[in-house]
Amino acid sequence: MALFGLFGGKKPSSASAAKERLQILISHERNNRSGPDFLPDLQREILQVVKKYVAVSDDQVNIRLDRHGDASVLELNVTLPER
Amino acid sequence: MAIVVTVTSGKGGVGKTTSSAAFAAGLAQAGHKTVVIDFDVGLRNLDLIMGVERRVVFDFVNVIQGEATLNQALIQDKRIENLSILAASQTKDKDALSEEGVESVIDALVEMGFEYIVCDSPAGIERGATMALHFADHAIIVTNPEVSSVRDSDRILGILQSKSKRAKEGGRVVEHLLITRYDPVRVENGEMLSHADVCDILAVDLMGVIPESKAVLKASNTGVPVILDHESDAGVAYADAVAGFG
Numbered sequence: 001m002a003l004f005g006l007f008g009g010k011k012p013s014s015a016s017a018a019k020e021r022l023q024i025l026i027s028h029e030r031n032n033r034s035g036p037d038f039l040p041d042l043q044r045e046i047l048q049v050v051k052k053y054v055a056v057s058d059d060q061v062n063i064r065l066d067r068h069g070d071a072s073v074l075e076l077n078v079t080l081p082e083r
Numbered sequence: 084m085a086i087v088v089t090v091t092s093g094k095g096g097v098g099k100t101t102s103s104a105a106f107a108a109g110l111a112q113a114g115h116k117t118v119v120i121d122f123d124v125g126l127r128n129l130d131l132i133m134g135v136e137r138r139v140v141f142d143f144v145n146v147i148q149g150e151a152t153l154n155q156a157l158i159q160d161k162r163i164e165n166l167s168i169l170a171a172s173q174t175k176d177k178d179a180l181s182e183e184g185v186e187s188v189i190d191a192l193v194e195m196g197f198e199y200i201v202c203d204s205p206a207g208i209e210r211g212a213t214m215a216l217h218f219a220d221h222a223i224i225v226t227n228p229e230v231s232s233v234r235d236s237d238r239i240l241g242i243l244q245s246k247s248k249r250a251k252e253g254g255r256v257v258e259h260l261l262i263t264r265y266d267p268v269r270v271e272n273g274e275m276l277s278h279a280d281v282c283d284i285l286a287v288d289l290m291g292v293i294p295e296s297k298a299v300l301k302a303s304n305t306g307v308p309v310i311l312d313h314e315s316d317a318g319v320a321y322a323d324a325v326a327g328f329g
């Protein structure tokens with residue numbers, strides 16, 4: 001701990017970890033809330049389909065619905081494992 | 084015009100009842116005719132925090148079910164002239180709070196000239212909590228600087244913005260963030276979320292920060308709302324928050 005002090009840098013605090021985690025989680029939850037009720041189910045089913053072909057974990061598939069004026073855009077992000 | 088102020092949080096044990104008692108007492112002391120209602124049916128506690136537990140004869144559910152009049156159930160505070168308390172039932176369950184029933188009680192309180200109707204919400208997002216939210220004009224979101232409390236507060240904000248009467252009528256409940264059990268030393272050390280962080284995350288206007296304080300337990304031990312302890316840090320912080328609100 002003294003080391004951090006010595007170099008003038010600050011130890012990454014647990015509070016900043018909390019803030020970061022909350023920001024990600026809450027933006028995700030707000031997005032789900034504002035979207036249609038079927039969004040969580042859709043996400044689960046897409047995840048199952050992707051998993052049939054590639055080994056991905058739950059947090060590597062991200063689905064969100066964004067509104068652009070009159071239209072809604074369904075965005076699907078899959079992080080594929082390196083091979 | 085009467086204003087319904089709901090004190091809510093989602094998560095349990097964060098300080099809703101402590102804050103409801105403080106706000107109701109503070110608003111009444113400022114000269115407003117105020118009533119504070121315990122919505123925690125089955126687990127009443129506001130009566131204890133207000134020090135009126137031995138004076139409860141009839142409760143909120145008795146009034147809703149027509150077993151008592153509102154005048155019989157309202158308990159007049161002995162310290163503060165403008166303050167009344169409506170206790171929750173110990174025996175009935177939360178389903179006893181029908182929307183029509185709650186509305187009729189609130190309407191009758193407005194009729195009686197109450198300026199502030201403070202609703203102490205139970206934890207959770209079930210009937211008691213949603214009924215306390217439903218008629219809110221203002222909501223005080225009580226949040227501890229801690230991950231699960233902040234997350235639950237955001238869920239409550241979602242409910243306020245979609246299911247409250249005001250939201251359904253195309254309006255909006257006025258939201259205020261009250262951060263409680265705050266420890267500035269731990270914040271300074273990076274061990275606790277700062278009030279600015281919590282405000283940022285939830286995007287709600289901050290109405291006050293109440294420190295973690297020994298005075299709160301002392302106040303509840305004796306049945307005196309902590310805001311009446313003018314010497315205490317928490318009492319002063321509540322007084323500041325009420326002054327900014329009222």
Ligand SMILES: Nc1ncnc2c1ncn2[C@@H]1O[C@H](COP(=O)(O)OP(=O)(O)OP(=O)(O)O)[C@@H](O)[C@H]1O
Pocket residue numbers: 092094095096097098099100101102123204205206263264265293294295296297299300303317
């Ligand atoms: N600022 C504070 N400092 C220290 N202790 C506090 C503070 N605020 C509340 N407490 C304590 O935390 C506990 C819970 O408080 P309180 O009953 O007000 O919470 P609540 O949100 O109403 O709980 P519930 O969800 O069960 O209704 C009590 O023991 C109370 O004394």
Ligand SMILES: [Mg+2]
Pocket residue numbers: 099100101123128203204205
């Ligand atoms: Mg309570």
